[in-house]
Amino acid sequence: MRLILLGPPGAGKGTQAQRLVQRHGIVQLSTGDMLRAAIAANTPIGQKAKDIMARGALVPDDVVVGIISERMDKPDAKNGFVLDGFPRTVAQAEALNRLLKEKNLNLDAVIELRVDEDALLSRIERRIAEMKARGETVRADDNADALKIRLDAYRAQTAPLITYYGQKGALKTVDGMAGIDEVTAAINAALAAPDSSVGRQNTARA
Ligand code: ADP
Numbered sequence: 001m002r003l004i005l006l007g008p009p010g011a012g013k014g015t016q017a018q019r020l021v022q023r024h025g026i027v028q029l030s031t032g033d034m035l036r037a038a039i040a041a042n043t044p045i046g047q048k049a050k051d052i053m054a055r056g057a058l059v060p061d062d063v064v065v066g067i068i069s070e071r072m073d074k075p076d077a078k079n080g081f082v083l084d085g086f087p088r089t090v091a092q093a094e095a096l097n098r099l100l101k102e103k104n105l106n107l108d109a110v111i112e113l114r115v116d117e118d119a120l121l122s123r124i125e126r127r128i129a130e131m132k133a134r135g136e137t138v139r140a141d142d143n144a145d146a147l148k149i150r151l152d153a154y155r156a157q158t159a160p161l162i163t164y165y166g167q168k169g170a171l172k173t174v175d176g177m178a179g180i181d182e183v184t185a186a187i188n189a190a191l192a193a194p195d196s197s198v199g200r201q202n203t204a205r206a
Pocket of ligand 1: 001008009010031032035052053054055056058059060061064084085086087088092141150
């Protein structure tokens with residue numbers, strides 16, 4: 001099973017990705033987590049991404065495409081993956097198409113978590129409060145200024161992917177405003193529904 005989770009910051013992608021991991025025995029490929037790990041390890045990619053991410057802007061496409069491509073080749077991704085936070089631009093989606101083709105892989109579905117804009121800020125504020133309560137370090141980009149930039153980046157650069165994947169026929173939209181379990185159930189139902197998968201007709205299966 002190979003999936004993309006699409007939705008704005010605070011939509012619940014991370015939570016639902018974890019459930020898909022459990023259910024399907026696949027791995028979660030979160031570019032945000034990978035970049036944060038690169039920053040923590042002070043790698044060249046981390047050094048490049050650090051200030052951009054703290055600001056709330058998007059890191060260059062070639063950087064994320066590179067890390068995603070390498071990660072997909074790891075043995076634990078053999079059984080499939082759920083992409084969380086990637087692709088985030090049409091150029092990244094096109095790069096992903098090329099990668100999948102090269103690796104002879106298909107995408108099974110793109111799941112959009114649709115949420116009201118108004119809910120996002122309060123969800124992220126709650127996440128910050130919960131992290132603080134657990135004594136965890138709050139993300140550098142979980143502050144009002146960076147959040148505004150992240151939401152603007154989503155609207156301008158990522159939301160067009162909804163139309164992009166809609167035209168390819170594999171978009172499944174789920175109401176992300178429902179409770180966590182209800183959202184999970186809606187995703188499971190959407191994945192069980194028969195339809196065409198992205199590029200299935202173009203790529204031979206081994
Ligand atoms: P959120 O969805 O809450 O914004 P993420 O962890 O997915 O959180 O992303 C955090 C930041 O990491 C983004 O604001 C951006 O700077 C960087 N990032 C993550 N994924 C990508 C990507 N695919 N392309 C460019 N930048 C990315």
